[in-house]
Amino acid sequence: DVKVTQSSRYLVKRTGEKVFLECVQDMDHENMFWYRQDPGLGLRLIYFSYDVKMKEKGDIPEGYSVSREKKERFSLILESASTNQTSMYLCASSYLEEQETQYFGPGTRLLVL
Amino acid sequence: AQKVTQAQTEISVVEKEDVTLDCVYETRDTTYYLFWYKQPPSGELVFLIRRNSFDEQNEISGRYSWNFQKSTSSFNFTITASQVVDSAVYFCARRPTGGTSYGKLTFGQGTILTVHP
Secondary structure: OOOEEEOOOEEEEOOOOOEEEEEEEOOOOOEEEEEEEEOOOEEEEEEEEOOOOOOEEOOOOOOEEEEEEEOOEEEEEEOOOOHHHOEEEEEEEEOOOOOOOOEEOOOEEEEEO | OOOEEOOOOEEEEEOOOOEEEOOEEOOOOOOEEEEEEEEOOOOOOEEEEEEEOOOOOOEEEOOEEEEEEHHHOEEEEEEOOOOHHHOEEEEEEEEEOOHHHOOOOEEOOOEEEEEEO
């Protein structure tokens, strides 16, 4: 079975802090994705990566950066957390071939005070 | 942006009722994929189905069925004889094929389904 894990289920941070969200997948997937989920807005893509050290902006990249130093790990970074970044963050991965389905992690619920 | 719209924010039914979740999408792409995901209270999205835009056949999997109508840009999901375990948030999503947008899913807003015993 595909396994996508995220470092924390719940996280509380203060405004201005630097926040790291980690995602690890064990299926040798080339693609990895970060989404945020907000009520009434569904899931919105923040960044994705199709290879080590490669990244592309999604629909809402402002205020975020990412890092992919190893194939299995994709990190989302909030350089200076703000209250409007309070949200559920979901990581996903998939094979490079376009027909493949994305598999999701359990999510990290982030609260920025 | 090419949207995916799930007009029903919340649906509440009693066990054993049938329920249909609507999904309408916008697209300028010739070919694309459509998906349904389920998000139970645990939070992890669970893949339910992928449909290629070439294939308009309806699909049935146990109590689940999907109706794809390309002419109306709709991809509706029906649960027959609903059960309490079906309670979850359901997301419809769309993804173009080819180009640099490969893998990039556009999600609807989600429909919260509550099945009461």
